[in-house]
Structures are given as C-alpha cells and as structure tokens.
Amino acid sequence: MDAKVRLHLDQPLVQGQPLTLAPEQAHYLLNVMRLGPGARIAVFNGRDGEWLAAVEPDGRRGARATPLHPTRPPGTPPDLWLLFAPIKKARTDFIVEKAAEMGVRRILPVQTDFTNAERIRRDRLQAHVVEAVEQCGGIFVPEVAELAPLARLLDGWDGARRIMLCDEGAAGQGRGLPEPPPGAAPGPWAVLIGPEGGFSPTERARLHALPFVHVASLGPRILRADTAAVAALALWQARLGDWGSVALP
Numbered sequence: 001m002d003a004k005v006r007l008h009l010d011q012p013l014v015q016g017q018p019l020t021l022a023p024e025q026a027h028y029l030l031n032v033m034r035l036g037p038g039a040r041i042a043v044f045n046g047r048d049g050e051w052l053a054a055v056e057p058d059g060r061r062g063a064r065a066t067p068l069h070p071t072r073p074p075g076t077p078p079d080l081w082l083l084f085a086p087i088k089k090a091r092t093d094f095i096v097e098k099a100a101e102m103g104v105r106r107i108l109p110v111q112t113d114f115t116n117a118e119r120i121r122r123d124r125l126q127a128h129v130v131e132a133v134e135q136c137g138g139i140f141v142p143e144v145a146e147l148a149p150l151a152r153l154l155d156g157w158d159g160a161r162r163i164m165l166c167d168e169g170a171a172g173q174g175r176g177l178p179e180p181p182p183g184a185a186p187g188p189w190a191v192l193i194g195p196e197g198g199f200s201p202t203e204r205a206r207l208h209a210l211p212f213v214h215v216a217s218l219g220p221r222i223l224r225a226d227t228a229a230v231a232a233l234a235l236w237q238a239r240l241g242d243w244g245s246v247a248l249p
Contacts, residue, residue: 003042003052005033006134008141009065013048018056018064026063029055041065044133046141049074076140077103078241079188081161083110084229085195086117086147091226095193096125096144098226100132102233103242104142108190110150114197120147150203159212161188166232167207167215168198168222186240191232193225 011019029035035055044050050072053065082099086092086109099107109120125144133141207213218231237243
C-alpha cells in the first residue's frame, strides 16, 4: 500500500511500538488530511529508513502512529555540504529547502564581509528542511548549522574536503569540476555560494589561494545567490554525486 502522507518523527522506529505525534502533526493528519483510524502513512527519522505506519486517534485531539514494517532501508546522500551567505528571508528559505531536496548532508550559513543578514533562525530553517524532505521523498534530514564567520570556518577547515567555489567575479572563467575515476567515490566536498554583493577582495584572494578550493563556472552570466545554489548543486550531483550520468534525449 502506497502512503500519500509522509512524516518525519525524531523517535526510534520499532515495529509495533506506538509513537505519540506532536499536536501539529496530529492536527494535520486528522483535521487537514482527514485520515481515519487505521490509515497508513510513511514515517522516517533520518536513521532507520522509511516505515509504513498506522494512524490511530489518541484522546480528543491527539494521534499515534504505529510502525508496521520498513519500506526503504536507511541511506545517506553523498558527502556534500552547502555553505552559503544568508540573503532575504524567503530566498534563504528557498536555498535550504532546495539543498535538502537535492541531497546535501549539511547546510552551513556563513557570515561574509558583504553578508546582509546578521542572524538567522536556525530552528525555523531546520523546520523548512524537514518539510522539504517529507515532500520530496527523502529519508535523510541534513543538519542546519548555526551562522558562523566564513574566515573562522576556513581557519579550521579540513583540507581533505574540497570546496567548489562559485565566485561571481569569475563568471565564465572557472575550470569546471574534475571527472571522478571510474568506480571511485568523489570524497568529501562542499559548495560555497557568496552573498548578493559577492565576496570581498580579501575573501576572494584567500579563497583562490587555498589548495583545496576549486573554482567552478556556472556559465557566462552572473546568477542570483539562490539560483547559483541550485545550479551548483545540480552540477555537482550530475558530475560527482548520486544522479549518475545525466544525459539529454
């Protein structure tokens, strides 16, 4: 039986062990989706794969979900992080939602010299990530980190994780991504998207001098930050990730 509703539950999934749903989840299932007793939904927690579960009312307004059997095994996306400078609220929401949909393991907002946003609501962004994974059929929920200065992250960066630098100042001049050896895993990577005003000269000089930074071209035009994030993740996934070889008919 295919479940049309998917919920993320941050609880262990064990066959036959009822799970109490949050009030907003119970309201969504019983009042918005109008599911009756015994209705089937898909549940996942990011660790135990995806399970088919039965919904049962619990009191006047509550609900429980009882895992019945697994439908998909646990899995993780490729070891890819997204680093981006927060922009306007709606467009920042868009970036984290699309990053979750496109399969990153971690999302790191960074403060650059020209970043407009001085703070973020990490809990709100994490909720957007959960909703995106619920809707796109994923089973892994990436973590949204707290906003951190880019310079500080680079100071402690593990050089084994290469950075794909999307620098609007080098539009059309990037080297492209390397071809992975046949059958070899690409290793850990991060995609770095700058702010609306671009990187400062100091940041650009430092990034271009780092041996683990790889400047990649996103085409001849300068893209908005949210467009660049989607384009860069698509490029990486198609070349080095789990999309395989993407070919046009």
